Amino acid sequence: xxxxxxxxxxxxxxxxxxxxxxxxxxxxxxxxxxxxxxxxxxxxxxxxxxxxxxxxxxxxxxxxxxxxxxxxxxxxxxxxxxxxxxxxxxxxxxxxxxx
Amino acid sequence: xxxxxxxxxxxxxxxxxxxxxxxxxxxxxxxxxxxxxxxxxxxxxxxxxxxxxxxxxxxxxxxxxxxxxxxxxxxxxxxxxxxxxxxxxxxxxxxxxxxxxxxxxxxxxxxxxxxxxxxxxxxxxxxxxxxxxxxxxxxxxxxxxxxxxxxxxxxxxxxxxxxxxxxxxxxxxxxxx
Numbered sequence: 001x002x003x004x005x006x007x008x009x010x011x012x013x014x015x016x017x018x019x020x021x022x023x024x025x026x027x028x029x030x031x032x033x034x035x036x037x038x039x040x041x042x043x044x045x046x047x048x049x050x051x052x053x054x055x056x057x058x059x060x061x062x063x064x065x066x067x068x069x070x071x072x073x074x075x076x077x078x079x080x081x082x083x084x085x086x087x088x089x090x091x092x093x094x095x096x097x098x099x
Numbered sequence: 100x101x102x103x104x105x106x107x108x109x110x111x112x113x114x115x116x117x118x119x120x121x122x123x124x125x126x127x128x129x130x131x132x133x134x135x136x137x138x139x140x141x142x143x144x145x146x147x148x149x150x151x152x153x154x155x156x157x158x159x160x161x162x163x164x165x166x167x168x169x170x171x172x173x174x175x176x177x178x179x180x181x182x183x184x185x186x187x188x189x190x191x192x193x194x195x196x197x198x199x200x201x202x203x204x205x206x207x208x209x210x211x212x213x214x215x216x217x218x219x220x221x222x223x224x225x226x227x228x229x230x231x232x233x234x235x236x237x238x239x240x241x242x243x244x245x246x247x248x249x250x251x252x253x254x255x256x257x258x259x260x261x262x263x264x265x266x267x268x269x270x271x272x273x274x275x276x
Contacts, residue, residue, distance in 0.1 A: 001101055001102060001105050001145065001218055002215070002216050002217055002218055003215050003216075003217065003218065003219060004207070004208070004215050004216055005105065005109075006142065006146065007207045007215065008204060008207065008208075009109050009112065009113075009142075011199075011200055011203035011204055011207060012113065012200055013112060013113070013116050014199070014200075014203065015196045015197070015199045015200030015203065016113070016116040016117060016120060016196065017116065017120075018195070018196055018199050019120060019192050019193060019195070019196030019199075020116075020119060020120030022188075022191070022192035022195055022196065023120060023188070023189060023192040023193075024120060025184075026125060028125045028128075028167070028170070028171060028174075029119070029120070029125055029128055031167075032119050032125075032128050032129065032132050032167070033119065033120060035132060035159075035163075036116050036119060036120075036132070036135070039135070039136070039139055039159075042139075042151075043139060043142060043143075046143055046146050046148045046151060047146055049146075049148070050146040050147060050148070050219040050222075051212075051215065051217075051219045052219075053219060053220040053222055053226075055226065055227055055231050055232060055235055056235065056239075056240075058148050058150070058151055058227055058232060059232070059235055059236060059240050059243070061148075061151055062151065062154065062232070062236075063243055063247055065151075065154060065155070065158060065159070066247040066250060066251060067247075067250065068159075068163075069158065069162075069163055069251070069254070070250055070251060070253070070254035071254075072163050072166065072167070073166070073254045073255065073257070073258045074254055074257050074258060074261070076166060076167070076170045076258070076262075077257065077258035077259075077260075077261035077262040078261055078262075079170060079174065080170060080173065080174070080261070080262040081261050081262055083173070083174045084262075089174065092184045
């Protein structure tokens with residue numbers, strides 16, 4: 001399989017994730033779409049690392065995974081805090097940062 | 100054989116991704132994301148990144164998705180309303196998503212990287228296995244490795260601060276969100 005296929009698949013996945021962020025309003029689904037975009041980036045990094053024949057791109061992908069895990073933890077913590085304060089879980093109604 | 104695996108896994112990833120953005124119930128969205136992540140791990144294996152495929156299944160599809168399932172179950176997976184605050188938001192979102200894909204595809208396919216059309220150079224058997232990744236992490240990339248461990252620690256502390264339950268008798272801790 002040529003590397004092109006992987007890169008095109010990765011851009012397709014990224015576009016789907018971006019569409020989801022523009023389309024949906026629930027913060028949980030927006031976090032899931034962020035995961036989609038980060039994973040598309042990971043796929044591109046690993047495909048390029050295979051293309052060059054060097055493992056260093058895989059380290060980049062590993063760091064992206066760590067950052068994604070942190071982002072999920074903080075995002076879900078925010079969602080739980082919003083739920084505790086009985087705020088609406090809808091990004092269109094959560095427009096102001098003031099509590 | 101490789102083509103069959105690639106197209107099967109590609110269909111899995113695309114189906115999972117479309118499921119995430121199309122399913123109204125967030126619980127089903129999480130399950131679709133798990134399908135997506137497993138198919139992505141197959142693609143990583145095809146690209147001879149064995150350690151990352153294992154990490155993807157264990158860390159993502161295992162740990163992170165359990166976190167999602169817990170939170171969705173905790174806040175109650177209610178679907179969002181069909182009401183659109185911006186008129187034509189659905190159409191605009193699809194249009195912009197298609198524009199992003201076309202732009203990325205043009206950028207990739209029109210690049211002058213000749214190696215893109217090949218399957219990459221032949222690599223030895225140990226390419227991307229845990230030993231190779233570990234050697235790189237602990238020798239060449241030691242500082243990023245330690246920095247990511249500090250980042251994980253900070254995220255764990257932040258999550259406890261954000262979502263931890265505060266009792267009314269706590270002194271000085273009641274005004275945080």
